[in-house]
Structures are given as structure tokens and as C-alpha cells.
Amino acid sequence: ASKLVDTRGVSPFVIEGVAPHWRHELHGFSWLRHFCGTDETIEKFARTLVLDWIGRDMPFDRGNWVPTIVATRVLNWMRHMPMLVRGASPKEIRQIKRSLGIQLQSLKLRGRLTSNPLDALYSAMALLGASLCEQHQAKTTQKWFLTFQELVKTQIDADGLHHTRNGQVQSSVLAALLLLRQYWPQLYDAP
Numbered sequence: 001a002s003k004l005v006d007t008r009g010v011s012p013f014v015i016e017g018v019a020p021h022w023r024h025e026l027h028g029f030s031w032l033r034h035f036c037g038t039d040e041t042i043e044k045f046a047r048t049l050v051l052d053w054i055g056r057d058m059p060f061d062r063g064n065w066v067p068t069i070v071a072t073r074v075l076n077w078m079r080h081m082p083m084l085v086r087g088a089s090p091k092e093i094r095q096i097k098r099s100l101g102i103q104l105q106s107l108k109l110r111g112r113l114t115s116n117p118l119d120a121l122y123s124a125m126a127l128l129g130a131s132l133c134e135q136h137q138a139k140t141t142q143k144w145f146l147t148f149q150e151l152v153k154t155q156i157d158a159d160g161l162h163h164t165r166n167g168q169v170q171s172s173v174l175a176a177l178l179l180l181r182q183y184w185p186q187l188y189d190a191p
Contacts (some may be wrong), residue, residue, distance in 0.1 A: 012049075013056050021168070027053070028072035029063045030175075032080045036087055040087060047084050050077070051092060054099045067110050070103050071122035072172075075129055075179055102129050118162075118169065124148040125176050 005015060005022070012026055026033065035046035077084065077100055085093050102125065111123020127172040131137055155163055162173050 011052050011056065013053055023063065024069055026074075028070050029053075029080075031081070032076050032103065036080060036083055043083050044087060045095075046080075047088055047092065050084055051098060054095055065106065067114055067116075067119035068122045069106060070107055071111075071119075071126035072099060072176065074107065074126040075176060078129055078133060079179060114147075117151070118164070121148075121151045121155055121173070122176065124151050125180055129180055137181050153184040 005012065005018065007015060018026075018104045029050070032046055032050075036044055077096070081096075084096055087095070107123040107126055111120055111127065114120050114123070124144060124147045128141070130151075131141040131144045134140070157163060162169050164170075
């Protein structure tokens with residue numbers, strides 16, 4: 001979120017009084033991209049932060065479990081899964097995958113029930129991405145693709161912009177769509 005915060009050696013997830021956008025970025029884990037392709041020590045630090053989040057924020061917290069934030073977190077964890085599990089113990093891998101599964105279940109339920117169109121779109125993107133990771137589940141992928149496609153039709157206009165016309169929303173939706181395209185290019189080959 002273009003902000004620096006001195007954590008004074010404590011977990012960033014316990015810092016109080018930060019701007020909502022900074023909190024969204026922190027709990028959405030988009031910053032994991034900065035750890036990719038670095039040395040093992042830095043990658044281990046990234047995994048430590050993910051495990052720290054799981055230990056602190058895994059229980060439901062209204063602010064950190066908004067479907068848009070959960071979907072962003074899920075997409076980023078899936079994108080960086082090779083880095084997160086490289087050198088991890090079997091217990092750490094199970095913790096990360098279990099947390100990911102719980103978050104996906106949350107999106108399946110809450111994404112369908114939300115009255116916020118943006119939450120529904122993000123939920124569909126994350127669930128489609130997860131389904132594409134499980135390549136043997138063609139029926140599920142088709143279901144989430146159709147849901148995603150319908151939400152895009154109702155929320156993205158002919159100019160390629162989200163109906164809100166909010167710059168922050170525009171850039172975050174575009175980033176999520178590009179993430180889907182970059183990591184699951186077969187999505188754009190779908191009928």
C-alpha cells in the first residue's frame with residue numbers, strides 16, 4: 001500500500017491503528033511477490049509470516065475475513081505455493097494447505113451469500129483459480145468459470161472498467177484478473 005511501518009520486531013499482524021488499505025494489503029499477502037526468487041533465508045521468512053498469520057488470524061475476524069481480502073490472500077498463496085512449501089516441514093505444509101482449504105470453504109459460502117458485488121467477483125476468481133489448480137476437476141472448473149464469467153459481464157463494462165469507477169477498485173480488480181491470466185492461461189482458452 002506504499003506505506004512503511006516499523007514493527008519494532010513484532011509481528012505486523014498485531015499492529016493497531018493502521019490505515020484500512022494498508023491492512024487490506026497486509027492481510028491480502030500481495031507483498032509475497034517481493035520474496036520470490038530470493039535466497040532460502042528470505043523465502044523462509046515469507047513462510048514464517050504466513051504461518052504467523054495462520055496462528056494469529058486464522059480464527060474468524062470480521063476485518064480479515066472480508067471475502068475480497070480472503071480471495072486476494074487465497075490467490076496470492078496459491079501463486080506463491082512453491083515458495084511457501086520449499087524447505088517447509090510436513091507439519092508446516094499441512095498447516096498452510098489446511099488454512100487455504102478453510103479459506104476456500106469460507107469463500108464458497110460467503111461469496112454466494114454476499115450482497116457486495118465486488119466480494120462475489122473476488123470469491124469467484126479465487127474459487128476458479130483453486131479449481132484450475134485441481135486440474136482433474138473439470139466439472140467444478142466449468143461451474144466456477146461460468147459464475148466468474150457472469151459476474152464479469154455484470155460488473156465490467158465495455159470499456160473494461162469496473163462499474164464503480166473507483167480507481168482503487170479498478171487497479172485491484174485488474175491485478176486479480178491479470179493474476180488469473182498469468183498463472184492459469186488455460187482460463188482464456190475456455191469456451
